[in-house]
Amino acid sequence: MSKIKVGVIGASGFVGAELTGILLKHPEVEISGLSSINHVGKAISELYPAFTAQYDQKFEENDTVINRSDILFICLPHGESENLVKQCMDQNKKVVDVGADFRLKNLDVYKGWYGVDVEFPALHEQAVYGLPEMNREEIKRTKLVANPGCYSTSILLGLYPVISKKLVDPGSLIIDAKSGVTGAGKTLSEGTNFAVKNEGFNAYKVATHRHTPEIEEKLNLMGAGEIKVSFVPHLLPVNRGILSTMYVDILDGVDAKSIQPTYENWYEDEPFVTVLKAGKLPDISHVQHSNHCQIGLTIDERTNRLIIVSVIDNMQKGAAGQAVQNFNLMLGIDETKGLSMVAPSF
Amino acid sequence: MSKIKVGVIGASGFVGAELTGILLKHPEVEISGLSSINHVGKAISELYPAFTAQYDQKFEENDTVINRSDILFICLPHGESENLVKQCMDQNKKVVDVGADFRLKNLDVYKGWYGVDVEFPALHEQAVYGLPEMNREEIKRTKLVANPGCYSTSILLGLYPVISKKLVDPGSLIIDAKSGVTGAGKTLSEGTNFAVKNEGFNAYKVATHRHTPEIEEKLNLMGAGEIKVSFVPHLLPVNRGILSTMYVDILDGVDAKSIQPTYENWYEDEPFVTVLKAGKLPDISHVQHSNHCQIGLTIDERTNRLIIVSVIDNMQKGAAGQAVQNFNLMLGIDETKGLSMVAPSF
Amino acid sequence: MSKIKVGVIGASGFVGAELTGILLKHPEVEISGLSSINHVGKAISELYPAFTAQYDQKFEENDTVINRSDILFICLPHGESENLVKQCMDQNKKVVDVGADFRLKNLDVYKGWYGVDVEFPALHEQAVYGLPEMNREEIKRTKLVANPGCYSTSILLGLYPVISKKLVDPGSLIIDAKSGVTGAGKTLSEGTNFAVKNEGFNAYKVATHRHTPEIEEKLNLMGAGEIKVSFVPHLLPVNRGILSTMYVDILDGVDAKSIQPTYENWYEDEPFVTVLKAGKLPDISHVQHSNHCQIGLTIDERTNRLIIVSVIDNMQKGAAGQAVQNFNLMLGIDETKGLSMVAPSF
């Protein structure tokens, strides 16, 4: 069987490099090209020496890569994907947009948070939000997937069962999330300089992070109604991993004991989501370098709150891994193909 | 002027070692002895080689050290201080108990959370909770200080102004705290093994940590009334530092803009607490190796919540540093003597 | 085609867990059982939660696992393999011994450094030292492979070309090696406690490490003659990776410029060894989580020394990965099957 020709647009960034690493091991994939805005002509192994002598592919122009591919992964900062997606769709290519441009259905909200004007509203309607646990069937049928944000993925997976089943008060939701440094990307900054970050830990973009409207819109679609959440991200001194701690009031009349089995049933058949047994809690080290999500639940009986802790690898289930999961679904391939189910133990 | 004879009980643990390091540099102090339960006869420099050739003092029996001292710092696991405190008080010594035995005034609550029976209730009445920013005058007059828990310190300092001024709804309070590994002490465990923790991050004792009743009781004394809080601690892959993120509903009718100046005024004269300017956020790296606390405030206008972020060094303001601050107050010495106001920058 | 039944003896240690993770993804392998000395009846996922819900296999007794398997990986402390290897060989099983028992051909030297008596000398004669780049053909034909030590692997690969070609003076060799903490294994110790190691770095077993005679014997076989090397290992505050820096005098009359191409030619066809271009230096982060070795060369013209820097992942090419590489060779499978050629970029 001939392999699928896959191009990576924006392959010089962290997500692009992670994605290239996954695709190289994917048995159905032939990488048809890597593009970069700033590094055309340079080999990916010059930027990421782990590829040295194994894959010294040079970055090319976007157009070159698009023309040569059946499907494109686009890994660009927000505002830079829309035109390229239009170009790909016009050429009848499939697209997984790993950036933020197509995640929000409400374009006014999008413009408000991102400050970007939408040029092709029809494309945005067409895009499917690529959280397979929520939209698997739509993903299988679409030609354009908007890959979710990393924080959003960890949070939505953690809340989906209990929001859908209406066991909690969505308006009470408080989300305290912590991410590894690769989430900040390749660009050098004071805050991600080793000497500053090594023993540092801080909150940032308190209640102003751009994943907030994404979380709110998708929770609404899950059954929460129009809510506003308090969302505070923090930056951990580790490379990979997001741990989100979510606090939400259990509704009166709900049997708190039913919540654990509800989660277990809900995710029973999901290949990449594990609900830990009652009393067990996840650690980001359980999922680093895998596409897995682990969820641990605690009932705070003193306050009648549900406290949910979920972990993912921000580069895998939070970005490149989930993009490949979506790719597999779009192409009719086994959803887990080429993806790691079990993280290394250290 | 003759120096004060200071003994450290339980000096072989992490807090004991940190305290010994501070006391060695304190100009008014003569260390009269170090005791240890398990290491009598061994030098502190064998356990903590940073002391080598500078301070090779050997651990002695508790009694030996007590007899030789004017004031004792007791750094023992909960349940192990009470008898020693009795012994010291009977000998008319002063005591800073760095452990948990005397922190709670409500002895039923203490017994419920710690599973320990109280033998000398009168001693507990006598003890002053050693948060100088709250109880400075009582600390100056007492012979027995109960040094606060590390998490409690970071949380109470973060909430004190707004709870006292009744600007928020204490019942809505959610506290998400993150601590460095030294908080777990010297005992070896799987969870603090380097290979596990190095790139790990996890929540633990979710809604069951023993600092919970301490936080609730002291908030009550500050004006919160009888409340129950949701408190979730997490373990960071760093040595030192606690960052607590606190979420609380602003009361209707309160002018959110007044909150920042309220904090600034409240702590204006405090040597060890800094309220950062609006828009600035603290990082644990700003306070490591100092006795300082930094607080940053954000109004989440979309949800009308106040989000407070506070940082301390768990070994300094969260334990040994605050113990010395209390010692200074009890002895009528300048409160900042021997303590570091400014952390190293990296 | 039916899969090969593979058992892991001593699967509860770090190397056993890493090996299990690799074998789970190996397309020709069916894991026939995991044994453990101390954890029989417990699931591997209880010790290593990354396996949770994906592979909750329980540890069994050694005999149970051996009986069920065609080939065994033995991951035990030195002195504990020999009897088990005898048992396996008597049952006509193949064995990769990942421990130290069969690495040395000179049994007196073995006894001198390890303090262990040899019971079955014939077995030791039969064993092939499992460095594929040195002994590929013998490995293909043997039923018993002695998997090399982690330090030894990084060092021997770094020296092989120049020792074989007799371009340097082997007697001048000095080896300064640095390893990640997983090399110390799962057992808790003061030295690998997070708070001690996090910002720590130290030399240990200076000139007394047990890989010394292994390095000397294999260098001798490569052409160095009977030499003694100075070998100093250090412990890095990272999880994985060994970087060895080797200093050796270039022989008079040797054209220093020929050394770089000599290395490049020597390893040209090796799937897991890359000689970096002149001027480039390796980093342990280039090979973590892969079975790769990278080598960088510098001629110190001022002293006429060759300085060789090699990196591997101590858990992969230094232990479990190389064991699987040997397994592939022994079974006639593609040598790279199931192994990672390209490390993740971060």
Added chain:
Amino acid sequence: MSKIKVGVIGASGFVGAELTGILLKHPEVEISGLSSINHVGKAISELYPAFTAQYDQKFEENDTVINRSDILFICLPHGESENLVKQCMDQNKKVVDVGADFRLKNLDVYKGWYGVDVEFPALHEQAVYGLPEMNREEIKRTKLVANPGCYSTSILLGLYPVISKKLVDPGSLIIDAKSGVTGAGKTLSEGTNFAVKNEGFNAYKVATHRHTPEIEEKLNLMGAGEIKVSFVPHLLPVNRGILSTMYVDILDGVDAKSIQPTYENWYEDEPFVTVLKAGKLPDISHVQHSNHCQIGLTIDERTNRLIIVSVIDNMQKGAAGQAVQNFNLMLGIDETKGLSMVAPSF
């Protein structure tokens, strides 16, 4: 007694910030000003938030600070100090130059390695190399101290006794050194980006580092003769600390057993150097945040080599701490004043 007016030139860099932190606690010092090339008008607390509300001093122009000071610390990249030193000396100020401009007496060698022309050779003659353990009396009498390089300090202290006593062959010397990341300074670079460095470790400037001629020249002055050393620095994933491992042949006829007591006697009265007992080895964590140096010795009897391991904190004894030690000597103050003898234990 009136305090000494001390100015810091180049206070916005890492060494400048560390120095400012030390000087703030020095009882004899009044900081008369901080200068910066790029940040005039900005407060040091904006760059280093640990100073916030404790010391919000603004950076000023060099001239302003120089005019106001009795003594200047100059913390600038090589090539940028010479003119300023001239200016200070002309104004009869004392100077500790923390940069490299005055470290080498052989100006040809200086020009060869640094590519910088010397304008004022007489100044270079006047400068005293500020290693107190070597040049204490000269330092006391001079007005211009050249503060040693960080690597050089760790290496020279480790070798001084055995080179002076001529117990080893200096020509055989090999130095393998490892430094924390603050040694690379404040400037952002790919190599010190957190995601790259966090689990990374590498050699750099192999046999080409600019501290090489400094080490060679000072060893010569100690009695080594004109030698060339192989010196390879490596970059550790920690903030602070240098560990240097030194390998040198013991001369025929020397009683190896005499070496340990020779070191102990040599450094007996040195406040900042500790020779560990035989069998003990230092760790960078033993000296971080202190001005101390620890040295451990091993005789490799198999090869008749002496292996010396020394540790310092590169920011303290390797830069700012040693600069203050020199300042104390120059001003006739107790040499240890304001400096930390004992590192924190974690």
